[in-house]
Amino acid sequence: MRFLRSPVVQFLLLAVVTMTAIVVGTSWIAEGVAEEEAIAEARNTTIVLANSVALPAMDERFLRAKPGAIDRFRDVTRQGLLIDNPETVRINVWLADGTLVFSDLPSLSGAPFDLSADHRRVLRDGGTGYAVADADDPENEGTSLEEQLVRVYTPLVVADQPVLFEAYFSLDRIEQRRQDILAPFRWITIGSLAGLLLVVTPMLWLLTRRLTRAGEERERLLVHAADASDAERRRIARDLHDGVVQDIAGTTFSLTALARDPDVPAPARETLDGAGDALRDSLRALRSLLAEIHPPDLHADGLEPALGDLIAPAVNAGIQASVSVSGIEGASDTAVALVWRVAQEAVRNALRHSGASTVAVTVQGVGDRLRLEVVDDGVGFDPAVADPDRYGLKGLRSLVKDIGGEIDVVSALGEGTTVRMEVARQ
Missing domain, CATH: 3.30.565.10 (Histidine kinase-like ATPase, C-terminal domain)
Structure with a gap:
């Protein structure tokens, strides 16, 4: 794995990891934005259909579920909401007390239900709300949800009474719309990163090469300094060995020989023996020093x-x-x-x-x-x-x-x- 120590390989790995992290991060953010945008489009569609198609077909007779008014509303909504707008799958209209005054499923029309907390919030505060439709929802009992649906609801006022208009949208269509919104983000992200990489890579490459060369030069200087120090140690050791050590060794031999001369008085012989011992100790110390300076x-x-x-x-x-x-x-x-x-x-x-x-x-x-x-x-x-x-x-x-x-x-x-x-x- 020695090749992994190469600055070039490390740089390329860092670039790949960085680009991958940026792509993953931006994709995650873009997916969230795209999902919000797709839901926002469903919300806007619901508001437009409620006010421009459904509201004109509602009146006080409709709120009282008179057959003629219900039939007229069904005809209008079937054409304007379900046929002309294929994204809309189902329609519900709720009264404030939870009565389902109208449903495109006739068997449910007029049945009482308990509104969810979010339904009541939208009726009270306005705006829109949405939730994923569930087969366990009371208004969906006995119906077949062949595909996943998202229900979006918004309030209206009919004959001074608040009602809640609710449209069901295909989750697959919303997901497709999310993908349509997300696609440009992906290409923009990848294109921007590719362009940035093309611009920045040569600069980083040059900087990496400079740092590498600086490190190599520093290592070369350190090795050179060590070699120079080694050469100087060798020279000092050689000079000491050929000079001082040889002189001391010769002097030691001379003193030893002189101390053994029978003509030398005993006091002088003792002094010469002491001096010889001292010189031999110094000689051993110098030889240890030479080995330490340069073996x-x-x-x-x-x-x-x-x-x-x-x-x-x-x-x-x-x-x-x-x-x-x-x-x-x-x-x-x-x-x-x-x-x-x-x-x-x-x-x-x-x-x-x-x-x-x-x-x-x-x-x-x-x-x-x-x-x-x-x-x-x-x-x-x-x-x-x-x-x-x-x-x-x-x-x-x-x-x-x-x-x-x-x-x-x-x-x-x-x-x-x-x-x-x-x-x-x-």
């Missing part, structure tokens, strides 16, 4: 001895130190060098600042990664107060992260400190 054999096979040289000063300080290296065969010199650098800083901090009695350095190969762990049982510190990177790990943390590794420092007061790092084997 002579820093690769997979030489990592364990290099780490052994790194912890050598712990013995002189009375600290029990150990090194364990396993499963790192085939690791690159770059990865090994980074493991050694982090271990160097962690061990140095443990010896100088922790007051530890034990220090353990462990390196393991786990799959395609190297794992380093440096553990001490020292005084530790509170990460909330002290910066875990205050002693040289900050620069290494940036280098480790830039090559895809991870580094973490875990500590608590009185519980010691653990430095963990993982980095790719190659």
Whole structure:
């Protein structure tokens, strides 16, 4: 899955996810708007039919359900409401007391019913109301609802009496109208996003490339700085080894030889032996320092001895130190060098600042990664107060992260400190 780390792939995935989210979000909003608009058209149609077709055919005789008035209203509504307006499926006219004064189903005309709360609200406050028709509604008992219907109702005033005009519309037709309204929204949304993507994509692409190049340049500079530091360490170690160390070694041999001369007085011999011991101690310290500055054999096979040289000063300080290296065969010199650098800083901090009695350095190969762990049982510190990177790990943390590794420092007061790092084997 390494290809997923590519900025180009990440950019394309982000663009697809963003566009999908926008399309889904706008479609959801547009569907709500389209549904409201389709219902609004049904409401307007009901108001127009009620006032322009139904109301002129109503009078006081109609309210009293006189046969002639009912027949005349049926003829008018059949032509003007049910035939000329195919969207209208059924017609009801209610009195305020719940009497169904007219229905296009003759068997229901004149029957009393209980008006719903919304019916009463519309009669009282005006406007319109709507609900999905249900076969369980009292006025629909005994009828066959072969398709889903929406009932829309609005009030009228006939002979100074309030009545409620109600029209049934096919839900399928309303849904089709909703789709007709929604279609332009979809094309507008998709077209706008496509145009925006065509305009914005090149700009984002250029910005992504610039950021990628900046990151690559930063990584190159960090690697260059590390290489320069490594070269300088190597030069210093070589100069010390070829100069000061050789001089001290020669002086030590000369003093030892002089101390063994029988012609040298005993007091002088004791002084020469003390000086020789001091020089040998200094020589061991310098050799440990050389190994710390730059180990002579820093690769997979030489990592364990290099780490052994790194912890050598712990013995002189009375600290029990150990090194364990396993499963790192085939690791690159770059990865090994980074493991050694982090271990160097962690061990140095443990010896100088922790007051530890034990220090353990462990390196393991786990799959395609190297794992380093440096553990001490020292005084530790509170990460909330002290910066875990205050002693040289900050620069290494940036280098480790830039090559895809991870580094973490875990500590608590009185519980010691653990430095963990993982980095790719190659």
